Amino acid sequence: MEIDFEKKYHEVEIENWWFKSRRRYLLDLLRNVPKDSKILDIGCSSGIFLKDLELLGFKTEHLFGIDISENAIANCKANGIQNAFVMDAQNILLEDEFDIIVASDCLEHLEDDRKAIRNWYSLLKTGGEMYVFVPAFQSLWSHHDVVNMHFRRYTNQELKAKLIHENLTISKSSYWNFSLFVPVYIFRKLSVFLSENKKEKGQIVGNTTVNYILLKLLLLENSLLKHISFPFGISTFCIAKKI
Template sequence: MEKDFEKKYHDVETDHWWFKSRRKYLLDLLKNAPKDSKILDIGCSSGVFLKDLEKLGFALENLYGIDISDKAIANCKANGIPNAFVMDAQNITLTESFDIIVASDCLEHLQDDKQALKNWKSLLKVGGTMYVFVPAFMSLWSYHDEVNMHYRRYTNAELRAKISNENLEILKSSYWNFFLFLPVYLFRKVSAVFQKNKTGESDISIGNAFVNKILLQLIVFENKLLKMVNFPFGVSTFCIAKRKA
């Protein structure tokens, strides 16, 4: 991730509708997990999600985060997260085993995603659960992906296959951010034509506070629907998988 973009990311990650709505979905899924669960957040950034888990009642000493960024881990430490480490997500060298592993928008940053998933599985306890979110569809590729230093975007079938190949049992998979797929697709295609995104800007500006609030509520509503349905397309895709052995 480019340094200027990383600073903007840290500035908005707490309140931006995209990050906040995804955290809300994950927190809702994890709220009934045993509060002594050992949890690893891969690509933890400033530790906002880990702090939310602490507020839910999970024991701080069991919450771990890794990130490739020195600045991100410094922010974690400043936010009171002791178990935060600078590490390459393709080769996490922690000696602990985890009940829950979360990787939100991380796998696409890694050149060898197969090695990363193998490594992550090795850190997951038998019976443990992994939650993996990634950007969807190469047709949505834009300057946003370039400034984020992505290697790829995934279809849901591709993500399912890569996770299943590690002998992980898929519990649920879907696309996410379904309602905004068409607007995002059109915006990125028009921006590519006019090269408006070649100015160093990305898609993460928090923008108007009212619009941010409306988009947050829209995706929170979508999160509720995800309890009953799986969406056929979206800006992101995810899998929830269990280690069988």
């Protein structure tokens, strides 16, 4: 992503509604996983999610992160995550095999997403699970995607097909951030129409009250996702298993 946007990203990623609610959903999914599981966070940024896993009782020495950004990995190490490495997510060179691989908003940054998934599959233990989140719907493409250096956005069917093609079995899939889809869609279309999309700063919201409301909204959605799948949303995800 662009340097200025990355700097802002690192400043807000702990408390921002988007990042915090997604971490909470993943943490709920992993809450009952054996605490000696070996976990890899692809595109780990400053290691906030890995620190949350540590607080849940997962062993620090079994928590790994990779990111293409040297600044992100420096932040990781400053946060106490020593198994953090600067690597290209299309070609992760680690000797370890993992019980859990998490890739939150990473695949869309990679030019060859099939090569990346194939690489991730090789790092996953038999019986292990992969949790992949990506931005949804090319119709939502905007300047936010440009500054984040995205190559594409996905439908849920496209993401499932790419994972299945690499011999993974889908155990759950859905869209995420369902409630805000319509207002975000309208805003982005209006931005393009008015030629003002360069003013858009994506999902980073500084207002404390707005941040609190949006966080509560997505935490409610997280609860609903335990029982249902959403038909559309700003993001989509799959949980896939290596059989």
